[in-house]
Amino acid sequence: MSKIIDTLFANLTKITAFLVLLIVAWIFTVLIDHSMDAIKAFGFDFVLEDKWAPNLEKFGALPAIYGSVVSTFLAMILSVPIAIGVAIFLSEIAHAKLKTPVGVSIELLAAIPSVVYGMWGLFYFVPIIRDIFGGVGISMLSAGIILSIMILPFMAAVTRDSMNTTPDILKESAYALGGTKWDVIKDIIIPYAKAGIIGSFILALGRAIGETMAVTFVMGNVHRISTDLTEPATSIPVTLANEFNEADSELYFSALFELSLLLLVISFTIISVAKFYFLRRKRIGR
């Protein structure tokens, strides 16, 4: 009897696990299926074409790709140094009494829903950007900054956790040779935690590139490639969030699906690199 229950239970868990695989496969299939019209119509030109004109049935994804890449790049440039600074402070410098409250507020920041960041960004932050940098405020720059604020807590928390895995005895060994705090941080803690830190940055990158709500508010959904960061722009998720309601033709609908397929592939690749390359190496490195 107990053996039957065991087998039953084993199979039940197996089903739940395969269900996840099934869902991933299902999503991919649906996306590919719905994208077929656009893929047939535009081929590889879809990612090279910079005109997005639904009324002319012309769909080029380049402005959205450009916007995704640039806003994410901006976000990373702004948040990486701050995240490292916060993590160093929390793991090595802050007094024990300060570590917990600051650490908890960082984690709270990570718990804020992205739509809240978007609203705050639009009504409070965008006017500040407009006053400082000019333009209308709704822009690539605003999107990059909001994204950087959004991914910062995750990056800081994971970087801190990685740094905290450095064994005390290893740090003490470096201090025992006459190292200063700075020497120990740069020579021991950061190299020791490096794989985990880079892994967390890449995961954050993946999150930034797929982020929708926060940037939809502040980016503007303008399909134009501009080197001026104060100009409104668009990204793949912003386009999707704004235009599904309006997709009045088969081809328009299909083009949006192809965009989402593109986004999925990009995110998938980024997360795979993070998980299988960096986060795995850390495990072996023990």
Place this chain on the structure above:
Amino acid sequence: MATIVNVTQEKALEVKEFEFTYAGADAPSIKKLSMPIAKNSVTALIGPSGCGKTTLLRSFNRIHDLYPGNKYKGEIIFENRNILDHKEDLIHLRTQIGMIFQKPTAFPMSIFDNVAYGLRLQGIKNKTELQDRIQKALQDAAIWNEVKDRLKHDANGLSGGQQQRLCIARAIAVEPEVLLFDEPTSALDPISTAGIEELVVALRERVSIIIVTHNMQQAARVSDYTGFMYLGELVELGRTEELFVTPKEKLTEEYITGKFG
């Protein structure tokens, strides 16, 4: 009162009325402890777990200062100064008093860079000088022959015993006056342990050594002086051959004959 043998030779360190209290603790972990540490000798500290021997050892290079709130009292005299003074330059102190830990602590870098680490912290950049001093340190730590062909390899690829000798090479490369060993063989197999013990005996020609050990046989094998500690106090400090054969204190006798511990 503790029975302390008269150390006639030159002293490396002199502990006077030393007290140590951990952050947040009510009572001191080490109480009014006084003892001399002979120069160019090996002094072993033995005693049951929690007796304060590691706490005392970690006071000599003030590694306790990494954690806020720990309190020292009394004096530890080294080179005519009290190293517990708040004006003591800890970075400099730790280049004079080195430490080897319970577990091998190879840094995540190459074998060469591990040994170069302390030297580079002191600002030595000259390549030939670095190479010479690293080779000498590795030879003195009896590991040169095993690593000379793979100096650029990651130090974490070495065995535990090799890593511990690498850590010793790293510590002696900066030419300290005193070396502190905190149960250096507790994570090692018997053969590696024998290697480290030989090294400890050989090194006393050049440095004064204090070694904390759980293993009384090890203390008997490697040390010139042995201090027996119990409940934060020094019970007896004697010449090793005398302390293990004719202990002066009853408590010492009971401990070394295995009545408690």
